[in-house]
Amino acid sequence: MRMLIVEDDPLLADGLTRSLNQMGTVIDLATDGASADHMLVSQTYDLVILDLGLPKLGGFEVLANLRRRGGSAGTAPVLILTARDSLEDRVKGLDLGADDYLTKPFDLPELEARVRALVRRGKFGTSPQIVYGRLRFDTIGRRALLDGRPLELSARELSMLETLLLNAGRVVSKEQLAEQVKGWGEEPGPNAIEVYIHRLRKKLESAQVTVRTVRGLGYLLDKPPAG
Amino acid sequence: MFKEPSLRRQLVFWLVLPLSTALIFSGLIAYRLALDFVSKAYDRALYDSALDLSRRLLPRSGGLVIDLPPAAADMLENDELDRVYYTVSSDRGDLVIGQRDLPPPPFDPDRRPRYYDGIYGDQPIRLVALRFPYDPDDPQAMALIVVAETLQRRDLLREDILVAVAGSQLVLIVMVSLATYLGVGHGLLPLGRLRRQIEIRSHRDLTPLDEPHTPVEVRPLVQAINELMMRLQRAIAAQQKFIADAAHQLRTPLAGLKTHAELALREQDLDGMRDRVRALILATDRSAHLAHQLLALARAEPEAGATAPMAPIDVNALARKVTSEWVPKAIDRGLDLGAACGDSPLLIQGNAVLIREMLGNLIDNALRYTPAGGRVTVKAGPLDRSAVLSVEDDGPGIAEADRVRVFERFQRLNQIDTQGCGLGLSIVREIADLHAATVDIFSGANDRGTRVSVTFAAVSNEPPPRSA
Known part of the structure; x- marks a missing residue:
């Protein structure tokens, strides 16, 4: 696996290189936009981490050039890593074809997680399997396995579990859940959702999966346990 | 009409145009009056000739004769420039003397002299006609006297008058134009001085412009500029204080950062080093938070906020x-x-990015200052015609005495508190001000904790109520 880091601050570039080396990747470093542009012509990368405020050639131009050239090199996933946090910059970056956008300063674990996700998406597309601790959710076979054994869940419960798993660590509103399960018959009201959640919690008790109730907002599945 | 507005051009135009028109009219009137007087004077001379003739009339045996010696006739007829014609006839129509074919008067002549114009031998002439009693014994016996002269002298004088009047008016117009042009220029000098005063000024010099020496018309302009200068001065002073404060605030987490980094370098024990590095990350987070807050504040300031689109x-x-x-x-x-x-x-009218920032700051504050196990609730709802957004916690609360102070920049309530950077509520206040919203601090439910509420004017969903 080969990545290109485009960053003009040597201290940050060094930190990024060390961190991503630990993930077992080969890292190339460009300290200005022009050399990054040059390297992107001759080499196909699995991921490009791109700063915006670069000497010689701006990050937006590097990105636009890359996407314009196209080909296998031109489709490399790009993560913009920048100090500019305005909405316009974000939108412009994503419009130009960036795959993700992270503002400085950032938490290293978050950057690593996003890099992993981008590389995975670039290689295999979206994974059909969601792994959450001892729980494994097969989005194609539509079943949930606990320690390899299938859990007894209804179609609606499965849909709700899938939504919660995909949004682990984030609040999911009752409306969102209702939207997900309305494919299975008529749209359930808020009370029905509460009933389904109650059942889901019971069935997941042994899996050490906690579905929290967030007052006035909805539900939250804790972030997956580390490891 | 003109490419760009010019005061001088406008003034000159509006002064010279009516003045010139008035001068041309007055010239015309003067010309006509002069002609009238001249004409009257010459007519009077013509009448004198007629009187002269009348004195020479004599009654003779029921008829009329005239006593006109050749020298007198010559004197009457021959003039330097003009020819003089005359005719004297009796009532009965007998010609006594003169040219019979002079144009007859178009009126019935009487004893008063009356004048008329005519043509005689291709020449325009002026005529006077009157009746005269010539016989003291018979007051009914009348003689008709007509005297005429060519118009050479009158024409010459008319030309002279025309040249004199037109010339003098022309000189007047030129003088008025020149005086107006120079006068307006002189009048506008204070503007030029003001311009130079501003031009040579350094952009750092915000002292007021001289006011007493400017004319009253320009003074409001100078006053407005001076007022702007004062506002700028205050704004710049506030900015400078803010930058100095910010730099000071930034130093503290940086000092912590450096200290922990140096300690980590010195540390032999791996666990000890980890502790130092954790402190390092904490200090970094604090400076990052401060940088974010400074940016948020800069964006919420009225100067920047004026451009924030509201929806x-x-x-x-x-x-x-x-x-x-x-x-x-x-x-x-x-x-x-x-x-x-x-x-x-x-619905309220506002900028979503800024309101998100404001609410984020309120929640962040509540989360920072509420001890673990506590409860924080975000509420939104209508109140009369307002929309109220509030964040309530059951933490330590803010003493009533401190509820004003907390909105000041870099203000933290106690020295032990090292969590925030003291900008959160300033940001909230700035954003609220931009939205014409009010921020109030109350105690939470059961007199515990804090409730910070922001009250916006609600956008009515329904049509406004009709007044009865």
């Missing part, structure tokens, strides 16, 4: 969304963060 926003939906985003952080800190917002849209 109708559903406060209920926005409050739910922003609160949801903060839930993971609340869980990390062992706090129960929830929301109590209405389901139907509650």
Whole structure:
């Protein structure tokens, strides 16, 4: 696996290189936009981490050039890593074809997680399997396995579990859940959702999966346990 | 009419045009009057000739004769420039002397002299006609006297008058134009002086411009400029203080950063080093937070905020969304963060990015200062014609005496508190001001904790109520 880091601050570039080396990747470093542009012509990368405020050639131009050239090199996933946090910059970056956008300063674990996700998406597309601790959710076979054994869940419960798993660590509103399960018959009201959640919690008790109730907002599945 | 407005051009145009028109009219009137007087004087001379003739009339045996010696006739007829014609006839129509074919008067002549114009031998002439009693014994016996002269002298004089009047008016117009042009220029000098005064001024020099020496018409302009200067001065002073404060504030986490980094370098024991590095990350987070807050404040300032586009926003939906985003952080800190917002849209006119920033700051504050196990609730709802957005916690609360002070920049309530950077509520206040909203601090439910509420003017969903 080969990545290109485009960053003009040597201290940050060094930190990024060390961190991503630990993930077992080969890292190339460009300290200005022009050399990054040059390297992107001759080499196909699995991921490009791109700063915006670069000497010689701006990050937006590097990105636009890359996407314009196209080909296998031109489709490399790009993560913009920048100090500019305005909405316009974000939108412009994503419009130009960036795959993700992270503002400085950032938490290293978050950057690593996003890099992993981008590389995975670039290689295999979206994974059909969601792994959450001892729980494994097969989005194609539509079943949930606990320690390899299938859990007894209804179609609606499965849909709700899938939504919660995909949004682990984030609040999911009752409306969102209702939207997900309305494919299975008529749209359930808020009370029905509460009933389904109650059942889901019971069935997941042994899996050490906690579905929290967030007052006035909805539900939250804790972030997956580390490891 | 003109490419760009010019005061001098306008003034000159509006002064010279009517003045010139008036001068041309007055010239015309003077010319006509002069002609009239001249004509009267010459007519009078013509009448004198007629009188002269009348004195020479004599009655003779029921008829009329005239006593006109050749020398007198010559004197009457021959003039330097003009020819003089005359005719004297009796009532009965007998010609006594003179040219019979002079144009007859178009009126019935009497004893008063009356004048008329005519043509005689291709020449325009002026004539006078009158009747005269010539016989003292017979007052009914009348003689008709007509005297005429060519117009050479009158024409010459008319030309002279025309040249004199037109010339003098022309000189007047030129003088008035020149005087106006120079006068306006002189009058506008203070503007030029003002311009030079501003031109040579350094952009750092914000002292007021001289006011007493400027004319009253320009003084309001100078006063307006001076007022702007004063506002600028205050704004710049505030900015400078803010930058100095910010730099000071930034130094503290940087000092912590450096200290812990140096300690980490010196540390032999791996666990000890980890502790130092953890402190390093904490100090970094604090400086990053400060940088974010400074940026947020800069964006919320009226100068920047004036350009922030405003649109109708559903406060209920926005409050739910922003609160949801903060839930993971609340869980990390062992706090129960929830929301109590209405389901139907509650609209206000505002900038979504700024209101999100404001609410984020309120939630962040509550999460920072509420001890683990506490409860933080974000509420949104209507109140009369307002929309109220509030964040309530059951933490230590803010003493009534401190509730004004907390809005000041870099103000933290106690020295032990090293969590925030003291900008959160300043940001909230700035954003509220931009939205013409008010911020109030209350105690929470049961007199515990803090409730910070922001009251916006609601955008009415329904048509405004009709007045009875």
